[in-house]
Amino acid sequence: MAEVIPTDRQYPKLSKATSGYLEIELFKNADLHTGYFCYNCAYFIKDHHCAIVEDTGPDVNAVESGVIEPHGLCTLWDPNEKETR
Numbered sequence: 001m002a003e004v005i006p007t008d009r010q011y012p013k014l015s016k017a018t019s020g021y022l023e024i025e026l027f028k029n030a031d032l033h034t035g036y037f038c039y040n041c042a043y044f045i046k047d048h049h050c051a052i053v054e055d056t057g058p059d060v061n062a063v064e065s066g067v068i069e070p071h072g073l074c075t076l077w078d079p080n081e082k083e084t085r
């Protein structure tokens with residue numbers, strides 16, 4: 001029998017540091033449809049959240065922005081086919 005994952009409850013998210021999340025200011029104005037960015041990741045929730053990584057807490061550079069930035073990235077990146085060019 002297949003295991004069913006209930007969708008009626010919140011699951012703990014990973015910390016930014018555990019996921020390898022970081023933000024690179026230089027890419028803020030880059031084309032976020034191309035490359036390894038939160039913006040075109042399947043887990044990104046517009047405008048500043050992620051389905052599997054916490055908004056708060058320090059990232060791998062000990063920076064605490066309090067959000068998931070569209071120009072951020074982490075090691076769990078998975079392409080969102082609708083946004084990736």
Ligand code: SF4
Pocket residue numbers: 019021037038039041042043044045049050051052053068072073074075076077078
């Ligand atoms: S790359 Fe994807 S999984 Fe990682 S923080 Fe950004 S939106 Fe979330």
